[in-house]
Amino acid sequence: MTVETTPRIARVTVPRRGVRHDLRAVRVVLHREILRFLADRTRIITMTLQPILWLFVLGTGIGALMSGPLGSQGPDFRTFMFPGVISMSVIMTAMFSAGSIVWDREFGFLREMLVAPISRTSILIGKCLGGALVATLQGLVIVALAGLVDVPYSPLLILTLAAEMFLAAFTITAFGVLVAVRIKNMQTFFGVVQMAVMPMLFLSGAVFPLSNLPSWLSVLTSLNPLTYAVDPLRQAVFSHLNLTPAESLMFNPGISWFDWQVPVGVQLGLISAAGLVLLLIAAIRFRRAD
Amino acid sequence: MSNPAIAVQGLTKTYGKTEAVKGVDFQVEPGEIFGFLGPNGAGKSTTINMLCTLARPTAGSATVAGHDIVRERDEVRRNIGLVFQDQTVDGYLTAEMNLRFHAEMYGVPRTATADRIHQVLDIVGLQDRRSHKVETFSGGMKRRLEIARGLLHSPRVLFLDEPTVGLDPQTRAAIWGYINELRRHEDITIFMTTHYMEEAEYCDRIAIIDQGRIVVLDTPETLKASVGKDRVQLHTVDDAKAITLLKERFGIEAAIHEGQVTFAVASGEEFVPRLFADLKVTIRSVNVARPSLDDVFMSYTGSTIRDAEAGSPHDWMRAMVRR
Numbered sequence: 001m002t003v004e005t006t007p008r009i010a011r012v013t014v015p016r017r018g019v020r021h022d023l024r025a026v027r028v029v030l031h032r033e034i035l036r037f038l039a040d041r042t043r044i045i046t047m048t049l050q051p052i053l054w055l056f057v058l059g060t061g062i063g064a065l066m067s068g069p070l071g072s073q074g075p076d077f078r079t080f081m082f083p084g085v086i087s088m089s090v091i092m093t094a095m096f097s098a099g100s101i102v103w104d105r106e107f108g109f110l111r112e113m114l115v116a117p118i119s120r121t122s123i124l125i126g127k128c129l130g131g132a133l134v135a136t137l138q139g140l141v142i143v144a145l146a147g148l149v150d151v152p153y154s155p156l157l158i159l160t161l162a163a164e165m166f167l168a169a170f171t172i173t174a175f176g177v178l179v180a181v182r183i184k185n186m187q188t189f190f191g192v193v194q195m196a197v198m199p200m201l202f203l204s205g206a207v208f209p210l211s212n213l214p215s216w217l218s219v220l221t222s223l224n225p226l227t228y229a230v231d232p233l234r235q236a237v238f239s240h241l242n243l244t245p246a247e248s249l250m251f252n253p254g255i256s257w258f259d260w261q262v263p264v265g266v267q268l269g270l271i272s273a274a275g276l277v278l279l280l281i282a283a284i285r286f287r288r289a290d
Numbered sequence: 291m292s293n294p295a296i297a298v299q300g301l302t303k304t305y306g307k308t309e310a311v312k313g314v315d316f317q318v319e320p321g322e323i324f325g326f327l328g329p330n331g332a333g334k335s336t337t338i339n340m341l342c343t344l345a346r347p348t349a350g351s352a353t354v355a356g357h358d359i360v361r362e363r364d365e366v367r368r369n370i371g372l373v374f375q376d377q378t379v380d381g382y383l384t385a386e387m388n389l390r391f392h393a394e395m396y397g398v399p400r401t402a403t404a405d406r407i408h409q410v411l412d413i414v415g416l417q418d419r420r421s422h423k424v425e426t427f428s429g430g431m432k433r434r435l436e437i438a439r440g441l442l443h444s445p446r447v448l449f450l451d452e453p454t455v456g457l458d459p460q461t462r463a464a465i466w467g468y469i470n471e472l473r474r475h476e477d478i479t480i481f482m483t484t485h486y487m488e489e490a491e492y493c494d495r496i497a498i499i500d501q502g503r504i505v506v507l508d509t510p511e512t513l514k515a516s517v518g519k520d521r522v523q524l525h526t527v528d529d530a531k532a533i534t535l536l537k538e539r540f541g542i543e544a545a546i547h548e549g550q551v552t553f554a555v556a557s558g559e560e561f562v563p564r565l566f567a568d569l570k571v572t573i574r575s576v577n578v579a580r581p582s583l584d585d586v587f588m589s590y591t592g593s594t595i596r597d598a599e600a601g602s603p604h605d606w607m608r609a610m611v612r613r
Contacts, residue, residue, distance in 0.1 A: 012399060012406050012444045013399070013444070021397040024397060025395050025397075028390075028391055028394035032391060035387065107380075108374065108377050108378040108379075111374060111378050112378045115342060115372055116367065116392075117396065
């Protein structure tokens with residue numbers, strides 16, 4: 001004779017909402033971002049190949065143009081481009097991560113998060129931290145190529161770069177999230193991103209040095225938030241190179257407001273502040289969405 | 291004392307000029323399976339969205355598990371489980387990861403999470419697929435996983451929005467098997483919407499909703515009895531003559547449906563002997579059917595559920611209103 005076994009039901013009791021609960025939500029959203037990043041091999045490969053193309057094809061091409069007829073003895077142009085390419089990689093990855101909100105909306109998973117008894121802000125914080133972490137990992141892949149462009153592998157440099165990349169990536173993800181919270185499909189999101197990011201990238205010092213620019217362009221570059229994300233990376237890389245003062249001035253002019261050279265600390269402060277403000281606005285918009 | 295699991299008063303939702311839900315009132319008792327039956331666009335999803343705190347009512351009020359849906363949003367959310375009409379699982383993650391994500395989002399105590407995941411996977415029979423990526427699942431398996439997920443945090447009320455839409459009949463029956471099982475094992479109230487008549491039969495009580503209003507609310511049996519008439523279908527040697535005779539002798543309007551002489555009459559079983567006695571046409575077979583919910587829907591709304599769907603705005607417009 002058999003005894004029917006009914007599964008014993010361990011009723012669970014869901015606690016009242018509190019900070020600890022919200023933190024668990026932040027952590028699991030972050031965890032999911034990383035799992036999804038690691039699961040998407042194609043994305044990792046394309047996101048790695050793209051900057052390599054910039055660095056070794058475009059960088060080599062422009063470098064040849066500069067050193068050829070002018071006979072300049074300066075550093076390899078690819079060395080100049082290195083921090084720029086790191087930033088590009090970080091920016092693209094961070095934007096892509098922010099886009100996952102649109103993706104989640106399109107594929108329904110966002111609803112699962114929206115009906116949970118947590119604050120919507122914790123979803124966004126999780127997304128931003130996740131995006132920042134993923135972009136930093138992706139940036140480190142490019143940092144690993146340092147030797148190929150005569151940048152030394154110094155542990156201090158790598159740590160500095162990682163921290164700066166994380167800050168920059170957080171802010172960029174927050175910007176992307178701000179754009180993404182109200183957008184309903186991926187095409188629109190990428191359209192907007194393309195329109196916003198391309199000019200910002202060109203004006204950030206990632207692609208060409210910001211020295212000797214006409215004043216109108218110079219004003220635009222110092223108004224561009226990305227400039228303050230790219231410059232700390234460049235300063236870090238260039239502090240580990242042996243350059244003449246003239247070369248430094250040419251390739252690593254820093255940022256100055258009128259005649260004041262903005263220190264890296266201030267730049268990082270600006271970037272962090274911008275990140276928090278963007279996140280705040282995104283949270284307000286997200287709370288009102290739907 | 292048992293407070294109602296759901297109590298709704300004058301709940302209304304308007305989107306711009308469209309009145310999606312026009313003041314509905316009802317109560318759902320604890321432990322009940324309560325169904326909202328109506329064509330697409332009748333206001334079922336909008337009502338569910340309001341009860342789940344995803345949409346704010348324009349007017350009226352409601353409590354779910356004793357909590358007000360506007361003022362105590364988080365309390366309501368903690369006490370309900372949701373299975374949406376559209377898929378909301380993450381295909382890139384495994385079944386278990388989807389459930390773990392949910393447990394964290396709902397603050398299920400860490401010590402209980404593993405046990406509870408095991409249990410809910412048992413309930414829906416997905417234990418052996420727990421570490422497979424969800425993108426490899428069939429539609430029915432995904433739906434089962436969503437039901438498991440909806441149960442994970444031991445909700446008092448489980449909302450199922452068209453739980454079997456888009457599934458083949460076999461899978462549909464299986465899902466219903468799980469839902470009935472569920473009721474035996476869990477102390478839970480189920481609120482569901484459907485536009486399948488056969489499914490409404492499984493509910494303890496159903497509310498027929500049409501154009502944003504509840505037309506009638508009762509048990510399926512009472513509703514069917516209220517229609518009063520049974521459907522009789524005859525196979526005869528001369529159908530045309532049978533129809534004429536039915537009209538002459540009994541004053542009954544009959545017509546050919548599905549290749550048989552069909553008519554409606556009160557207490558069909560008692561009518562059959564008279565039929566054999568008085569109808570001078572050889573009858574080959576008789577079939578008497580109790581009124582179905584189709585007949586109920588027809589008698590209360592004046593159209594079949596399929597007509598109601600065809601007559602209302604296009605699907606995509608309804609989909610937009612639903613958002």
